[in-house]
Structure formats: structure tokens, C-alpha cells
Amino acid sequence: MGDLPIPASLHDCPVVESRPVGSYRLVSFVAREVAALARPGQFLMVRAAGYSLDPLLPRPLGVHDIDSDLVKILIEPVGRGTMSLASLRVGDRLSVLGPLGNGFSLTGAGPALIVGGGIGAAPLTLLARALAERGRHTECLLGFKTRGQAVAAELFRNADVEVFTEDGSMGSEGLISEPLPECLRRMEAAEIFACGPDPMLAAVARTARDCGASAQVSVAAHMACGVGACQGCVIKTRDGYRRACSDGPVFPAEEIAW
Amino acid sequence: MGDLPIPASLHDCPVVESRPVGSYRLVSFVAREVAALARPGQFLMVRAAGYSLDPLLPRPLGVHDIDSDLVKILIEPVGRGTMSLASLRVGDRLSVLGPLGNGFSLTGAGPALIVGGGIGAAPLTLLARALAERGRHTECLLGFKTRGQAVAAELFRNADVEVFTEDGSMGSEGLISEPLPECLRRMEAAEIFACGPDPMLAAVARTARDCGASAQVSVAAHMACGVGACQGCVIKTRDGYRRACSDGPVFPAEEIAW
Amino acid sequence: MVTLETKLGSLKLKHPIINASGTFDVLEADKVLQADLFNEFPFAAYVPKTVTMQPRTGNEPPRLYETAAGLLNSIGLANKGIESFIAEDLPRLASLPVPVIASIAGERTDDYGRCSEMLAGREEVAGIELNVSCPNVELDGKALGCDPGRTERATALAQAATSKFLIVKLTPNVTDIVELAQAAASGGADCVSVINTVHGMALDPWTLKPVLGHTTGGLSGPAIKPVALRAVYMVSHAIDLPVIGMGGVTTAQDVLEFLAAGATAVAVGTASFRDPLPGARLAGELVDLMEVRGIDSVKELVGRA
Amino acid sequence: MVTLETKLGSLKLKHPIINASGTFDVLEADKVLQADLFNEFPFAAYVPKTVTMQPRTGNEPPRLYETAAGLLNSIGLANKGIESFIAEDLPRLASLPVPVIASIAGERTDDYGRCSEMLAGREEVAGIELNVSCPNVELDGKALGCDPGRTERATALAQAATSKFLIVKLTPNVTDIVELAQAAASGGADCVSVINTVHGMALDPWTLKPVLGHTTGGLSGPAIKPVALRAVYMVSHAIDLPVIGMGGVTTAQDVLEFLAAGATAVAVGTASFRDPLPGARLAGELVDLMEVRGIDSVKELVGRA
Numbered sequence A, B: 001m002g003d004l005p006i007p008a009s010l011h012d013c014p015v016v017e018s019r020p021v022g023s024y025r026l027v028s029f030v031a032r033e034v035a036a037l038a039r040p041g042q043f044l045m046v047r048a049a050g051y052s053l054d055p056l057l058p059r060p061l062g063v064h065d066i067d068s069d070l071v072k073i074l075i076e077p078v079g080r081g082t083m084s085l086a087s088l089r090v091g092d093r094l095s096v097l098g099p100l101g102n103g104f105s106l107t108g109a110g111p112a113l114i115v116g117g118g119i120g121a122a123p124l125t126l127l128a129r130a131l132a133e134r135g136r137h138t139e140c141l142l143g144f145k146t147r148g149q150a151v152a153a154e155l156f157r158n159a160d161v162e163v164f165t166e167d168g169s170m171g172s173e174g175l176i177s178e179p180l181p182e183c184l185r186r187m188e189a190a191e192i193f194a195c196g197p198d199p200m201l202a203a204v205a206r207t208a209r210d211c212g213a214s215a216q217v218s219v220a221a222h223m224a225c226g227v228g229a230c231q232g233c234v235i236k237t238r239d240g241y242r243r244a245c246s247d248g249p250v251f252p253a254e255e256i257a258w
Numbered sequence C, D: 001m002v003t004l005e006t007k008l009g010s011l012k013l014k015h016p017i018i019n020a021s022g023t024f025d026v027l028e029a030d031k032v033l034q035a036d037l038f039n040e041f042p043f044a045a046y047v048p049k050t051v052t053m054q055p056r057t058g059n060e061p062p063r064l065y066e067t068a069a070g071l072l073n074s075i076g077l078a079n080k081g082i083e084s085f086i087a088e089d090l091p092r093l094a095s096l097p098v099p100v101i102a103s104i105a106g107e108r109t110d111d112y113g114r115c116s117e118m119l120a121g122r123e124e125v126a127g128i129e130l131n132v133s134c135p136n137v138e139l140d141g142k143a144l145g146c147d148p149g150r151t152e153r154a155t156a157l158a159q160a161a162t163s164k165f166l167i168v169k170l171t172p173n174v175t176d177i178v179e180l181a182q183a184a185a186s187g188g189a190d191c192v193s194v195i196n197t198v199h200g201m202a203l204d205p206w207t208l209k210p211v212l213g214h215t216t217g218g219l220s221g222p223a224i225k226p227v228a229l230r231a232v233y234m235v236s237h238a239i240d241l242p243v244i245g246m247g248g249v250t251t252a253q254d255v256l257e258f259l260a261a262g263a264t265a266v267a268v269g270t271a272s273f274r275d276p277l278p279g280a281r282l283a284g285e286l287v288d289l290m291e292v293r294g295i296d297s298v299k300e301l302v303g304r305a
């Protein structure tokens, strides 16, 4: 996926904003080079700079948004790494490696459907904007567990967004896999771009195949190096194990062995 | 030394001030119970509250000052524990166990000489005030490596303080062991109270013995529990190993096996 | 409704969290801490510091050094000797509302039998833990706990001397800890404790000489949790005795994981230095973690990994 | 004037910091990172990922999990096989400005001889590291690196097959690592690497099942530094060969301490995941630390603990 890889490097970045967005946390930091280079679907390896050796390693986080020199990430605090990143405050510093990974390929044409599940929505804002800039008709289906997460949909601003929650506390009730086929047909969408939990991505892959659309999916895996060196982040594909960090994180849906 | 032990407990304390004092850092936090109970020479086991498991354990720090509900500590950043404490900012929280240890015994009488070396001066401010309140003529000899540390002498406010630095960059040049005998004689001091590096404490012990004064010294040791449970903080005394945390940190100088 | 009550062999525990030997001293804590320890004891059993036949002054200081998420210690089994322990401490421990598990170590293999015999008639003692694994002393020449034959013999001697609940505490500093667990089982142990500290060392950052007076020490704390969890998992799958899991337990989540890995009870050591009375708090938080997972009892939890 | 130049047996190194096998891949890094790696290589030698006779796909994912100040991995020696390594990678590595130390592991003891023979004639290869200690695979039945006899034999086979600088990489997962070091020395090793990862395990916090697809894994990073430092100290005092120290090296202070403990060179593994090119930075900082201590050369530093 994506185009030619762009050189990544390690950046020391001051946090300039950190605010809650529902149960997520939106953190902005200054990172001029990353802001200039990053493309939709790429990710960063992010950790707090400082004396502590715990958490030890950076965590992979999607580039959520770019605003001149500022890079924004959206964090779901699920474990010690993300919790400690979510607890950083203005003035704290981040160590950031990136931009990394292939990102979404934007060479296609025709109507595009963006599908996001939970925190998987984070990197899709940048993508929605990039597709719109390319003049492609784009709609977004975003699915969340509950309202506390779903309020993150507001971060998609001008995009055409439909929200689903499992408990019906915001938008329509249900999983996005349900409206997906109907929506694809209505839009006559040629291409799906998806990021979210594995079962959602598998459903996207199935639906795309059934409807004759192509699909690009961004997968998740535990990572250590983020640059293809450790073989730690592999996922099962039709060609055997491939690295989520440097062969991905975006893959053509049909390549993944679900 | 000291009087009856006073029950200690674990407190969650917000930092309300953190500012440099030369190369040290003065940190104030709210800890009503500690403020009410702590006596000169007692210490606290202090760590940052939060997700990180590194640094793992609290560090022993003397109670430097008390101001109604506020407790103040003076930190010399020498390693990862003290550096991470020194990097905390207003709003961060501390986990504080204390007050701990016996503290200085204040039951003596007559002129008192306070001797502090480097960061060993930290707990002596409270002591200087307590001795003055008891109407005892008190003078302080404070020795430092260099000016960056010696500016901490200003924290002794109204006390009668003489400063020495090894490089002569502030106060008189030299080690405090040099003026010590002369000062003791001039003051006709009955008692010395000292805290600082071991060689300094040993010099104090020798001089006190030679001049017929008594001396209480506060010793340092690596600690884990701070409450007498782990046997980790022992120092050599005439009665064999004794715990710096619960048998000390203040000992009669003649008991220590230098 | 979640219940934390559990049985460790013949011992009834009100919850699965006990203290690790050498890291919590109720007699000292009672003097220093604001807590009513003899009425509301925070752990489900009390394990005092290991005692030996003769009093020991312990190793040369410094005895402690913090490492990344870990603690090195080289206390060297400083203790007042089993006679003073029996005469001075046991009577006071009698009024604790929880079972007392005495911990003993031998200078020679025979000592395990002799110490057990001395404790055999004492009602205050519910169980005996044989510490065959302290890395900070070389009692009896080479570490007894690394040798299956001698571990079995020490256990058998203790077993012959007393009918009390017998626990053997294993060292991780061996090629195959399962072999040692099997030796303890063959010797007649009722339970094994897994693990004692991991061999380690630190240099003073400035002088570059060993920090610890004893040169090397034992590593404990969160740093060794993965090592301990694996040992608990391996041992509990290999032998039929209950396992007390320990090594880095700091949070209720850690307790949950050690139980899932196969421990029937869990001991807290180094974490007591972050919070001096963690037992009751961890038990409370454990209930919450079990509730959200729909797990009703410790029994259901043990070994579910 | 501080000089960092050092000799690791017959290898000349411009400074004492190299990379640990499996944690840094110059061919991948050159694609991804903004750095002129083939001209300014950040380490003093390059050790590629271990290769085996046959290609290996490696273990079932997940293969990584972070623990307190540590990292568990169960990669399982995923590699393209020694033939592809020789055909595809070696020619490209030839232009590196530092010595290349190939790392090999055997499915059977004989493989160490066969792989060494295949590399013997290759000019690009300055040295060979025998990885007898990967905890994530059970090649050849039981771990060869825990058995002194087989470690000696594997070393002797390699030694017979090549005159290249021969390093044996030891596991800490044994009762006595010195015994294994002595076996490597008897087999004809020129150097030993100390240590590979420590056995460990983690459970998923939510499901309470083993996180790693392979159930257990190898622990690395600062958490194991005390274990590694002790091993380096013990081994370097016991045998006459140079030691490459590794295990948790993250800062220049760590490098200093490993050298003081007895290592002649130091390898950086997990820390490369915090900073992808730490070698040159650490070397620079090391100079400062040596200067303030009045230490002029690595030689003066090695073993001074």
C-alpha cells in the first residue's frame, strides 16, 4: 500500500495541548518534520521523554490530525502505556519516531467509504480530508461501544459521518457491519478504507468481496521497533507472516488471513 | 534519640510549589497530618504517585520545613529517584509515608551548634527553629561544595548561620571540620546536632569527644521499607548493626562505629 | 457475589493475599504505623522473616539498591535465631487473627529437621515455610535449593519432625525449577512457594564498584514478575500441590494474573515498600476485577490461564 | 584524552558499543530511517539477526509484550535461512564500515559446524556468534545452551570449521552460567556473549490467557540489567576470554557499568526500540562519563569493579 516510504527520524516534541474527547484524549505536540511528511494511515512510535524506564517502549499511535507545525494524536487509555501518555500535560515532552508505515494508498478513484471502529477512527480524519481534497465523494461509517467514545466523531468536522453505537447511546444502535452492504450499494463505492478491531476488519473484507469493492484495512499489533527490524508485529497473511509496521499497517483486505 | 514514636501513615499529597534553590529543588505539598506530627530530624518516604513502576520505591527525605498544612522538602537530584522527584510540577501528586524515624532529641540544654553538610542541611532548618523556640542559643555551621548548593543557607532565615564552601565561591573557604573546634569553644556549646556525609559526621563525633560536648548525628542509608521491617538500612554501631530508619536516623555520635 | 475465601491445603484463608517473608514485620509495623494490626490484619496469613538455628547479624551494608522496576537486596538472613523467635515473638504473634507461617532456613540440611521439631509443638504456628532458596547466603557450602536431592532431604527431615502445613520456597536461579518442585513434593511438602529472588548485581554509578556490601544480591519487584509468572505456571502444571505465587505482585491485577497462572495464594513482598499495608486494599480491588470478569470465587480463577 | 578504541580479541572496534542480534536490522533501517547508515554506522560492529540452516517462519503472534521496564518476546528465530542470508544479505553488508559478526543457531548440534563452514570462506564475515541460547525455540529437543557438554561440542564443531573470531552466546536460564562459559572456552570459543534473554511469561490483562502465541518468551531490557551485570561479572572473573556484555543496556552509564563489570564490549538490544540508532550517541556520552572519572581508555575501565 501507500507510496514510496519517507525517511523517519526521532523527534523531541513539547506537548502544547491535552484535552479529553469523551473517554479518549486528544494530545497535540509540535513536530514540524512529522507534520510536513506524514500521510493518512501512517503512524508514530510515541513515548514520554524522561527518567522513567517504565513504560519502557513507545506505543504505536496513528497520526490523527495535522495543523501547520502541530501533530495530533487521539489516545484511548487501555493499559499502562496509553494511560501514561494520556496523563501527560502541557509542557511535558514526547519522544516521537516517525512517520512510519505505508499509510493508505490514495491512487484509486470513485466514491470512497471510510469505516472506523472505536479508536480505529483516530487516523481516519486525515484520510477523510485527503480523499475530499482529491475530489472523491466520501462517506464515513463510525462504530463505537457507547456515547463516551462516539463523541470523537465530532473530530471529523466537515466530513459526511454516520455514527453507530452498540448500546444506542448515540447515533443509530448496532454494529457497523449491518448497514455496511446497503451503504456500499447506495454510494456505489469503489473502495473501502477501514481501521478498527479485527472482527470489524474481517466483516469489511467479506462485504467488500461480496460487493465487488476493493478494501484497504489498517491492522493493529503489538510493536517494539516499528521499523521492520524485530519481526515482532507480524500478522497472518496469504503470503505467510508479514510485519504490521513496515509491510503495513495498511494491507489490501484480501491479503489478510482472517 | 527522640521521644515516643508517633504513628505514621501513607498520604496522597498534591504538590503546590516546586522551585529551584541553587542546584537543589524545594518542593511543597499539602499534608496536614504530617505537618501536625513531624518533629525535627524525622523523615518521609516519598515517591511520585502514578502509573510508572520506575522509580519503584519511595526515597527517604528529611522534613525540611512546615508551614501550616504544607510540608516542604529540599531535594538534591543525584540519581533517578531524586531526579524524578525534582522534575515533578504543581498539580502532580506524591505518595508520602511518614513521619518516620526518631528525630533529634530536644531534651538537652545549653548552647547548641548545628552542623550541616550539603543536602544534610535540609532537615536542620526545622531543628534550628525548634531550638530557638526553646530559648537555646543556637548557631549553624553549614558546609557545601560550591555556591550553587550554598545558596540553600538562605532557607535558614533568622538563624545565625555561617557558610563554608570547598571552593570559596560563597562564605569562607574550606571544610567545616576546620572551624568546628574553635566554634565549639567560643560558644561553650553543650551539644552538637549534625547531618551530612559520613566523613563530616565522623569529624563532628571526634571533635565533640575531644571538646567534651555531646553530639547527635543523623545518618544516611539506602532504605526500602522505612519502618524497620526489612533490615536493609543498617549501619555499624557499637551494638552491632542497627537500622537507620527505626533505630535512627539520629544516633548519639559515640554509638556509631565510624 | 464474589467470595475471596480460599483454602491453601489445610489452611483456611479469608482472601488469597499473604505477605512475603522478610518484607513485612508486624511487630515493627505495629509500633510505627497508624493501624490496628492485631485486630485488622491486612494479609490473610502472616509469614515472619526467616529464622535460623543461630542468630545472624546479616551481610555487610549497603544491603539495598534500587534497579529499574526492581530492588536488589543482600540482607543475608539477619535474624535473632529461632530460640529468641520462639521465646519473644511467637507469644505476641499468637493474638493475630490469621494463621502464622514460620519461615526457617538451615545452615546445614539437618537444621530443617531440627528447626521444624522446635516449632512442631507450638500452637501459634499453623505452617512452616522452608526457605531453601535465599541467594544472599551460602549456608551449607553451596545453595541447597539448587540441588534436587538435598531439597528433597531437607523437606523429608522437616516432614518427619512435624505434622504442620509444610511449604518449600523455591529459587528461580536454576535450570529447571520444575525439577526442584518435584523434589519438594517427593520430600513430602504440602505446598511450594514460587519464587524467591533472582540473582543480580549493581555497581555504584560513581565508583563503579559493587554497591552491595555482599557484592551480589537478590532481585525482587515488578522487574521479575514475568519470571515469577512463568515459574508459577510451569510448577503448578507439573505438580499436584498448591502453589503460593510471588515475585513483583504490586496491583490487584497482578494478584489476578498469578492466580490465573496457577497459584492458590499470592504473596506481596517489595510492593509493601510502596504501600506498607497493601493486603486489604488489594483484596478489595481484586473483588472488583473478578466481578467485571464474572468470576465468583478464587477456585474458579486458579489456573484458568 | 579519552580514546574509545578497543580490541575484542582479534577484532578492532572504534568504540565498545555494538548491537544485539535480532534487535536492529541495518537493511530495513536503511529503508525507513533518515540516516546514512552505510557511511556512518552507529555501532562498532554489526550483528544481524540469527540465521538457521532452514528458513523459519517463527512463532505464532502475538510475539511481543511489554512488562515493567522489560520486554517479553517470542519471535522464535524467524529468518530467511543461511543460504538466502549468504546470497542476498552478505553482499550488501560488505559495504558496511564496521566488522560483521554473523549469528547462527542450529536445529541440531551439527548445524553449528555446518553453518560455520558455510560462512568460513566469506570475506564479509569477521566473526561468528553461536546463539546456543534462544529461549523461544526448542531446537534439537532440549535447549543446547543449558548443557555444558553439548555447548562445548557445538563450539568445537564451529571451531573446526572456521578460523573466524568465534563468539558463544550464553543463556542466563541455568543454575551456573560460569559452567557454560567454561564449556564454551574448552570448545575453543574466542569470546562469549552474556546474556541472552531470561525466561518469562505474561498473561493478557483481560482474558488472563498467555499473551504470547508461544505461551512463554524471553525477557530483555532494563528489568534484567542486574541479572546481566552479575553474569558478566561472574563469567569475566572465571574465564580468560573477552566478554560481550548485554542485557538492559540503555544509557552510557549502563555501558560504563558493563565494562567495569568485566565486559570488553557491550551490546544494545531492547534500547534500540526507544531510540533506533543509539550507538553513536552512547559512545559520545561515554566519553564524557570517562572524562569526569579520569579514565582514559576502555582498557583501563574493563573489569575495574
Ligand SMILES: Cc1cc2nc3c(=O)[nH]c(=O)nc-3n(C[C@H](O)[C@H](O)[C@H](O)COP(=O)(O)OP(=O)(O)OC[C@H]3O[C@@H](n4cnc5c(N)ncnc54)[C@H](O)[C@@H]3O)c2cc1C
Residues within 6 Å of the ligand: A043, A059, A060, A061, A062, A063, A073, A074, A075, A076, A077, A078, A079, A080, A081, A082, A083, A119, A122, A123, A219, A220, A221, A222, A223, A244, A249, D066, D204, D205, D206
Ligand atoms: C499502527 C497502529 C496505530 C494505532 N493507533 C492508535 C491510536 O491512534 N490511538 C490509540 O489509542 N491506540 C492506537 N493503537 C493501539 C495502541 O498502540 C495500543 O492500545 C497500545 O499499544 C496499548 O499499550 P498499553 O501499554 O496502553 O496497553 P497494554 O498494557 O500493553 O495492553 C492493554 C491491552 O491492549 C492490548 N495491546 C497492547 N499493545 C497493543 C498494540 N500495540 N496493539 C493492539 N493492542 C495492544 C493488550 O493485548 C491488552 O489487552 C494503534 C496501534 C497500531 C499498531
Ligand SMILES: Cc1cc2nc3c(=O)[nH]c(=O)nc-3n(C[C@H](O)[C@H](O)[C@H](O)COP(=O)(O)OP(=O)(O)OC[C@H]3O[C@@H](n4cnc5c(N)ncnc54)[C@H](O)[C@@H]3O)c2cc1C
Residues within 6 Å of the ligand: B043, B059, B060, B061, B062, B063, B073, B074, B075, B076, B077, B078, B079, B080, B081, B082, B083, B119, B122, B123, B219, B220, B221, B222, B223, B244, B249, C066, C204, C205, C206
Ligand atoms: C533519613 C534520610 C534523610 C534524607 N534526607 C534527604 C533530603 O532531605 N534531601 C535529599 O535530597 N536527600 C536526602 N536523603 C538522601 C536521599 O534519600 C538519597 O539521595 C536518595 O535516596 C538517592 O536516590 P536516587 O534514586 O536519586 O539515587 P540512586 O540512583 O539510588 O543513587 C545515586 C547515588 O546516591 C547514593 N544513594 C542512593 N540511595 C541512597 C540513600 N538512601 N542514601 C544515601 N545515598 C544514597 C547511591 O549510592 C549513588 O551513589 C536522605 C536520606 C536519608 C536516609
Ligand SMILES: Cc1cc2nc3c(=O)[nH]c(=O)nc-3n(C[C@H](O)[C@H](O)[C@H](O)COP(=O)(O)O)c2cc1C
Residues within 6 Å of the ligand: B224, B230, B232, C020, C021, C022, C023, C049, C050, C071, C073, C075, C077, C103, C131, C134, C169, C195, C196, C197, C219, C220, C221, C222, C224, C246, C247, C248, C249, C267, C268, C269, C270, C271
Ligand atoms: C528485603 C527483602 C528481604 C527478604 N527476606 C526474605 C527472607 O528472610 N526469607 C525469604 O524466604 N524470602 C525473603 N525475601 C524474598 C521475598 O519473600 C520474595 O520471595 C521475593 O522478594 C519476591 O517477591 P517480591 O517481588 O514481591 O518482593 C526477601 C525479599 C526482600 C526484598
Ligand SMILES: Cc1cc2nc3c(=O)[nH]c(=O)nc-3n(C[C@H](O)[C@H](O)[C@H](O)COP(=O)(O)O)c2cc1C
Residues within 6 Å of the ligand: A224, A230, A232, D020, D021, D022, D023, D049, D050, D071, D073, D075, D077, D103, D131, D134, D169, D195, D196, D197, D219, D220, D221, D222, D224, D246, D247, D248, D249, D267, D268, D269, D270, D271
Ligand atoms: C525482539 C528480540 C529479538 C531477539 N532476537 C535474537 C536473535 O535472533 N538472536 C540472538 O542471539 N538474540 C536475540 N535476542 C536477544 C538479544 O540479542 C539480547 O541478548 C537480549 O535482548 C538482551 O539484551 P537487551 O536487554 O539489550 O535487549 C533478541 C531480543 C529481542 C528483544
Ligand code: FES
Residues within 6 Å of the ligand: A222, A223, A224, A225, A226, A227, A228, A229, A230, A231, A232, A233, A234, A243, A244, A245, A246
Ligand atoms: S515492530 Fe519490529 S518488525 Fe514491526
Ligand code: FES
Residues within 6 Å of the ligand: B222, B223, B224, B225, B226, B227, B228, B229, B230, B231, B232, B233, B234, B243, B244, B245, B246
Ligand atoms: S529501611 Fe527497612 S529496616 Fe530500615
